[in-house]
Amino acid sequence: FSLAVEARDGGGLVAHCKVDVEVLDVNDNAPEVVLTSVSSPVTEDAPVGTFIALVTAADSGENGDVRCELSGEAPLSLVASSGGSYKVLTASALDREQASEHRVRVVARDRGSPSLWSSAELVLEVS
Secondary structure, X not given: OEEEEEXXXXXXXXXXXXXXXXXXOXXXXXXXXXXXXXXXOEOOOOOOOOEEEEEEEEOOHXXXXXXXXXXXXXXXXXXXXXXXXXXEEEOOOOOOOOOOEEEEEXXXXXXXXXXXXXXXXXXXXXX
């Protein structure tokens, strides 16, 4: 930002100066994780690679480079897609008798300093 400043005294003297203010990006916002197109329940005979959900993780500025990962035990994988989004897919066969439900957290971390993160829970029901 550039500001023009004028100062006047009581005797009629005037001075002018220009003030430049540079605003630096600070990593003060955690990335936002959004789960969309969640396909649940999924049949236990669904093939490996079945689409489960679309994940988008957004942040802003220079600190906006975001990486996602799955946290928790589940037969799921996270695959990078276009435009900073990710697809959650089945990574192995599902067996309803072993587990009728899988819960994982999708964790998004930015590359700022310090690194900030946020997460969203994904619940997959097996039918």
